[in-house]
Amino acid sequence: MQPILPGSTLGVLGSGQLGRMFAFAAHQLGYHVHTYSHEPNSPCGQVAEQEFVGDYNDTAAIANFARSVDVVTFEFENISSDAARVIEQEGLVYPGGHVLHISQHRIREKTTLSEAGLPVTPFLPVRNQEDLEHAAAAMPFPCILKTAFGGYDGKGQVSVPHAQSLASAWEELGQQEAILEQRIEFTHEISVVAVRSTTGELCCCGPIRNEHRNHILDLSVWPDPEMSRYEIAAREIARGVLETLDVVGVMCIEMFVTRDNQLMINEVAPRPHNSGHLTIEACCSSQFEQQVRAICGLPLGCMQPRHPAAMANLLGDLWSDGEPNWVAALQDPRVKLHLYGKHSARPGRKMGHLTCVADSAEEAARTVLAAREALHSR
Ligand SMILES: Nc1ncnc2c1ncn2[C@@H]1O[C@H](COP(=O)(O)OP(=O)(O)O)[C@@H](O)[C@H]1O
Ligand SMILES: [Mg+2]
Known part of the structure; x- marks a missing residue:
């Protein structure tokens, strides 16, 4: 394929x-950007040259958007297969519709990866009464029941302490297609952000150490000296995932580290990921620059860490007592502020993040958390 050169127009479906x-x-690389959004004046629409507004199921409007660009990529994977097909008919799209089809559905995702010999959390599908009875008898509890489609930030998940509570958990999810996963007693959560270009070149960043609060990512740290022992294994798993799914673009692989130091894939996302935001400051080429390079067929950039970095999310809850104290948070010159231009600060909504680079991962984490705490000062 001929590279798509600067001056061309890139389309991003999703607008957060x-x-x-x-x-x-x-x-920065000299491309133009069009975005397709379900609402006007979106975080991406505020910076793109053109914002197409429409429903994610409106195939005519999506085709119109796809025709206006040289290549389409995603920041949101839960589009219908009809929409993905329409985009593929109009021209280049990376990653391809087959990647979205698999990674947007937890049963397809875990089945495909485990059939490829990759380690995933033990799971069974729950699609009907027969599956439910089989899962109740065959799975070791405690478990978590997750909707197969459409969950994020812990939404669409119910804890299932024992087999007897499985039926009511499934009712709670409206008896929609679901996956029952064994609850893993992990010591750490990590992720690898990997990128693969149209030429098959592969580049990885991680393992990034992640801490969640209320099922939402709270803090990411990389490189973390304690996690470096998992680097070879985690990156080998990431390579296996991208090659199995034939991904062109960025993919994040979230994994658990178990008590006996094994790695298990929790889920994958076919796009840049919240845990990779620290690559903007930590790497020569961020996950977003790598996404551009990969889908355009340019050589990939370098993701070696330039400095240890830590990222803390800013959720809407921070606004509950008025505007956060930005000046206080930025007192340390190593702290960087990213705000996403969202208009209303609902609790749990990702509004922005802080990143800090420092001489050690531990210092970066301590500093970024102190900066976030300072947002509350009056
Ligand atoms: N099988 C599991 N065992 C233990 N904890 C889990 C399991 N699945 C999810 N979790 C916890 O819930 C968080 C969110 O779940 P995840 O499957 O990543 O969904 P999403 O990020 O799409 O909401 C995980 O990061 C982890 O902290
Ligand atoms: Mg997750």
């Missing part, structure tokens, strides 16, 4: 913070 940071990276 991931699209916004993709647009910043694309602009």
Whole structure:
């Protein structure tokens, strides 16, 4: 394939913070950006040259958007297969519709990866009464029941302490297609952000150490000296995932580290990921720049860490007592502020993040958490 050169127009389907940071990276490289959004004046629409507004199921409007660009990528994977097909008919799209089809559905995702010999959390599908009875008898409890489609930030998940509570858990999820996963007693959560280009070149960043609060990512740290022992194994798993799914673009692989130091895939996302935001400051090429390079067929950039970095998310809850104290948070000159341009600060909503680079991962984490705490000061 001929590379798509600077001056061309890149389309991003989805219009949140991931699209916004993709647009910043694309602009730096001299590309134009169009976004497709379900609402006007979106985080990405505020920076893209053109914002197409429509429903994610409106195939005519999506085709119109796809025709206006040289290549389409995603920041949101839960689009219908009809929409993905329409985009593929109009021209280039990376990653391909087959990647979205698999990674947007937890049963397809875990089945495909485990059939490829990759380690995933033990799971069974729950699609009907027969599956439910089989899962209740065959799975070791405690478990977590997750909707197969459409969950994020812990939404669509119910804890299932024992087999007897499985039926009511499934009712709680409206008896929609679901996956029953064994609850893993992990010591750590890690992720690898990997990128693969149209030429098959592969580049990885991680393992990034992640801490969640209320099922939402709270803190990411990389490189973490304690996690470096998992680097070879985690990156080998990431390579296996991208090659199995034939991904062109960025993919994040979330994994658990078990008590006996094994790695298990929790889930994958076919796009830049919240845990990779620290690559903007930590790497020569961020995950967003790598997404641009990969889908355009340019050589990939370098993701070696330049400095240890830590990232802390800023959720809408921070606004509950009025505007956060930005000046206080930025007192340390190593702290960087990213705000996504969202209009309303609902609790649990990702509004921005802080990143700190420092001489050690531990210092970066301590500093970024102190900066976030300072947002509450009056
Ligand atoms: N099988 C599991 N065992 C233990 N903890 C889990 C399991 N699945 C999910 N979790 C916890 O819930 C968080 C969110 O779940 P995840 O499957 O990543 O969904 P999403 O990020 O799409 O909401 C995980 O990061 C982890 O902290
Ligand atoms: Mg997750």
